[in-house]
Amino acid sequence: MRLTTKGRYAVTAMLDLAFHSDTKPVTLTDIAARQTISLSYLEQLFSRLRRANMVKGIRGPGGGYTLADTADKINIADIIAAVDEPLDATKCGGEANCQKEQACLTHDLWMGLSEQIKDYLKGITLAQLLEKHHVQSVAKRQDQEAEQVIEIHRHTELLASLNE
Amino acid sequence: MRLTTKGRYAVTAMLDLAFHSDTKPVTLTDIAARQTISLSYLEQLFSRLRRANMVKGIRGPGGGYTLADTADKINIADIIAAVDEPLDATKCGGEANCQKEQACLTHDLWMGLSEQIKDYLKGITLAQLLEKHHVQSVAKRQDQEAEQVIEIHRHTELLASLNE
């Protein structure tokens, strides 16, 4: 499991898609504008995502992309795996020349670590991230409202003190 | 927290170093030979690791590298952070033009994810990986011994049956 900007772009785009796909398909042009990712790069990414059955492409006017499944069934690990190269995995080519030294055991350790991260990301779905997103934005708005209340309160206090 | 081959090389090399640093310093030449990483590339990586105070370089004959601390105090996240670029972090440059859309919230989500992975890797030390390594090799040896026992058992059974 590699974690690079490419995977981040893919996850970002999929999040945007999930967030905006209530009724109509979402065009890559829209995603490109909102997330400031170039259209052509998005096309590359979605070409892979489509072939991995993560999204569906709908052609023609009114077309665009939709999620191939509900947001709670799409996990982050799969998105990243879809856009990344197949990951040549072993430097030691599978089996042969490897066990003569303990050289490749460290390699196994890394792979194990990588698998753990993969499992971790497999447990996180788009739906969960959207939920978190929602919670955050609500929290932010509540903070802003709270600040406004405080501001008004101070304002009235100030007025009150002037009237004494 | 990025996960690339560069970080993997660094962790692999550090594991090798930890594994072989009982008494003498370990030369990069040895690590290069064991882990099939080019000496010069190792030099680059260890240059960064040294500046990050992860290892100590000892010059002259009989020199080499040692861990700057005990293996149970060196975690994976720090190793990877040491060899990676400082990670420009935000595409949106800190604060300014970002909150007008919800564009950067997905970015925040990714950063949060990245932080979680970082925390996860911070909790894993070289010592733990070596332990796992040890357990695995012991398990492997035990498996082999077990197979030999079974083999011998079958063999004696065969001999016994022939004697009937």
Next chain:
DNA sequence: TTTAAAGTTGACTATTTTGCTAGGTTAAGT
């Protein structure tokens, strides 16, 4: 005290990946 082994350092090169541009073709709606 030379000398040479062992390590450090920096500059330099080749390859791969990344992100993007430009140009099309194909399918579907108006």
Next chain:
DNA sequence: ACTTAACCTAGCAAAATAGTCAACTTTAAA
């Protein structure tokens, strides 16, 4: 027909990756 948007292909510049080479320090041994 015309437009819209997916889809495909080729290429390209910048960056990261992986490695090379040569100059320079330190220090143990001669």
